[in-house]
Amino acid sequence: MTKPSPGTVRTRFAPSPTGLLHIGGVRTALFCWLYARRHGGTFVLRVEDTDRERSTDEAVRVILEGMAWLGLNPDEGPFYQTKRYDRYREVIANWLQTDKAYHCYCSKEELDTMRAEQQARGDKPRYDGRCRHGKPPVAGVTPVVRFKNPHEGEVVVEDAVHGRVVFQNKELDDLIIQRSDGNPTYNFCVVVDDHDMAITHVIRGDDHLNNTPRQLNMLRAMVGEGGPVPVYAHLPMILGPDGTKLSKRHGAVSVLEYDREGFLPEALLNYLARLGWSHGDQEVFTLAEMVELFDIEDVNKSASAINPDKLAWLNQQHMLLADNTRLAAMLRPQLAAAGLEVPADTDLVAIVACQKERSKTLREMATASRFFFEAPQAYEEKAAKKHLAAEGQAALQAVIGVLEVLPEWNGPAIHEAINALAAAQGVGLGKLAQPVRVAVSGGSISPPIDATLAILGRAETLTRLARAAVAQG
RNA sequence: GUCCCUGUCGUCUAGAGGCCUAGGACCCCACCCUUUCAAGGUGGCGACACGGGUUCGAAUCCCGUCAGGGACGCCA
Numbered sequence: 001m002t003k004p005s006p007g008t009v010r011t012r013f014a015p016s017p018t019g020l021l022h023i024g025g026v027r028t029a030l031f032c033w034l035y036a037r038r039h040g041g042t043f044v045l046r047v048e049d050t051d052r053e054r055s056t057d058e059a060v061r062v063i064l065e066g067m068a069w070l071g072l073n074p075d076e077g078p079f080y081q082t083k084r085y086d087r088y089r090e091v092i093a094n095w096l097q098t099d100k101a102y103h104c105y106c107s108k109e110e111l112d113t114m115r116a117e118q119q120a121r122g123d124k125p126r127y128d129g130r131c132r133h134g135k136p137p138v139a140g141v142t143p144v145v146r147f148k149n150p151h152e153g154e155v156v157v158e159d160a161v162h163g164r165v166v167f168q169n170k171e172l173d174d175l176i177i178q179r180s181d182g183n184p185t186y187n188f189c190v191v192v193d194d195h196d197m198a199i200t201h202v203i204r205g206d207d208h209l210n211n212t213p214r215q216l217n218m219l220r221a222m223v224g225e226g227g228p229v230p231v232y233a234h235l236p237m238i239l240g241p242d243g244t245k246l247s248k249r250h251g252a253v254s255v256l257e258y259d260r261e262g263f264l265p266e267a268l269l270n271y272l273a274r275l276g277w278s279h280g281d282q283e284v285f286t287l288a289e290m291v292e293l294f295d296i297e298d299v300n301k302s303a304s305a306i307n308p309d310k311l312a313w314l315n316q317q318h319m320l321l322a323d324n325t326r327l328a329a330m331l332r333p334q335l336a337a338a339g340l341e342v343p344a345d346t347d348l349v350a351i352v353a354c355q356k357e358r359s360k361t362l363r364e365m366a367t368a369s370r371f372f373f374e375a376p377q378a379y380e381e382k383a384a385k386k387h388l389a390a391e392g393q394a395a396l397q398a399v400i401g402v403l404e405v406l407p408e409w410n411g412p413a414i415h416e417a418i419n420a421l422a423a424a425q426g427v428g429l430g431k432l433a434q435p436v437r438v439a440v441s442g443g444s445i446s447p448p449i450d451a452t453l454a455i456l457g458r459a460e461t462l463t464r465l466a467r468a469a470v471a472q473g
Numbered sequence: 474g475u476c477c478c479u480g481u482c483g484u485c486u487a488g489a490g491g492c493c494u495a496g497g498a499c500c501c502c503a504c505c506c507u508u509u510c511a512a513g514g515u516g517g518c519g520a521c522a523c524g525g526g527u528u529c530g531a532a533u534c535c536c537g538u539c540a541g542g543g544a545c546g547c548c549a
């Protein structure tokens with residue numbers, strides 16, 4: 001395949017708002033977006049809402065908000081198919097007139113019977129074309145419109161990820177392009193839109209590979225035999241962690257849920273990019289690197305299961321890379337969701353700085369940071385037993401002694417003071433740090449004690465130490 | 474049932490006939506570092522679905538089998 005020249009590439013992401021946008025759709029959107037960015041092209045967003053029964057405003061909202069959150073902004077659109085009905089009717093009228101389509105009066109029951117018979121014979125169920133050569137209108141029945149698919153020959157799909165795939169026209173049938181209620185159908189609208197929007201690369205899930213020959217036949221009805229057709233690229237499916245189809249139980253949740261759970265958009269995107277695509281041994285990619293390195297030719301053919309552990313790991317990798325001020329702003333809503341009030345003078349950036357290497361997500365970070373905002377209600381039993389007994393009490397008193405008189409309250413000063421005390425007493429740092437940790441955090445886990453106390457402030461630190469120093473019997 | 478697609482560690486992947494004793498990553502385990510937890514470092518466990526060909530040589534090419542998935546709607 002020849003490389004597209006700059007500025008000519010046009011890709012589209014065409015979700016249908018019948019379910020909430022989940023990571024399967026996001027991966028498709030990402031590859032479309034990356035390909036357009038990589039080749040200096042145009043990324044189009046088109047909402048395929050011709051199924052008016054099942055499309056919801058909520059689903060449309062999730063698509064728009066989700067893509068905005070991820071930064072996958074369209075260069076054109078969103079377009080809505082329901083706003084293009086005049087155009088679809090125009091094409092259908094033209095096809096009816098030029099004998100490329102015809103009215104079909106078959107009832108649902110009739111079609112069901114026909115399919116049942118075919119199944120019983122071991123045939124592939126397909127419309128047998130009984131109305132194809134003109135049948136008198138049936139009174140009181142509004143006909144559907146069917147496309148006249150060629151009977152002979154084959155359709156060749158030159159797929160960018162699967163290679164050449166050949167279908168026989170005799171396997172296809174005359175599909176309905178307009179329902180009896182007048183609404184056009186999916187496969188038809190896709191063809192008209194991809195043509196009208198001058199899409200050069202159709203990148204979508206490989207569940208659409210089987211639709212491609214029908215679409216190619218209709219496209220040729222529009223542009224003629226030698227007319228331009230887009231490059232097709234059918235991406236492998238994404239499966240749930242157990243290797244089965246993505247479902248509500250695992251993974252098929254709204255993409256916005258990942259925001260709520262404290263994932264970074266670039267981490268999700270990085271994770272999704274590595275599903276079916278790779279660049280040597282590299283695991284962590286910035287958005288810029290993905291744009292620079294991505295190519296549809298390097299995409300795999302086989303389906304892949306999502307791995308929540310790896311997503312979490314990648315999220316931490318990206319937090320480590322991210323700017324602390326930005327992370328602090330993202331941490332705020334997580335703290336609020338955890339029911340914590342953040343005083344105006346809190347140094348969230350300092351909290352982020354010491355927590356990000358010990359958190360997989362921002363939600364985890366919020367949870368682990370609770371004690372910065374609330375004094376411990378109780379001490380973790382095991383930790384208290386071990387560190388707040390007689391020996392611990394003495395350690396706390398000694399620490400209180402040096403911290404009370406510390407001239408400056410900052411990390412290095414605290415570090416030095418406690419180190420000096422440990423040296424003077426001839427004990428390891430742990431002997432002092434652990435009791436302090438339990439006293440201020442309520443448990444045995446926290447960032448380094450000097451950073452922790454610096455953030456907490458002198459007054460709060462001394463209050464908590466004093467309380468712990470007498471708390472245990 | 475018919476047609477189409479896919480098959481490398483548990484998972485994501487590298488691999489374009491000799492660089493493969495099959496590499497990396499997540500997970501798990503051990504050790505190092507260490508003030509706890511992490512992060513980081515080192516090492517370990519662990520795969521070419523099966524059977525036939527082609528070839529001096531096959532994870533790689535061909536055929537078959539098996540397994541998984543998709544499509545077959547007045548859903549998209």
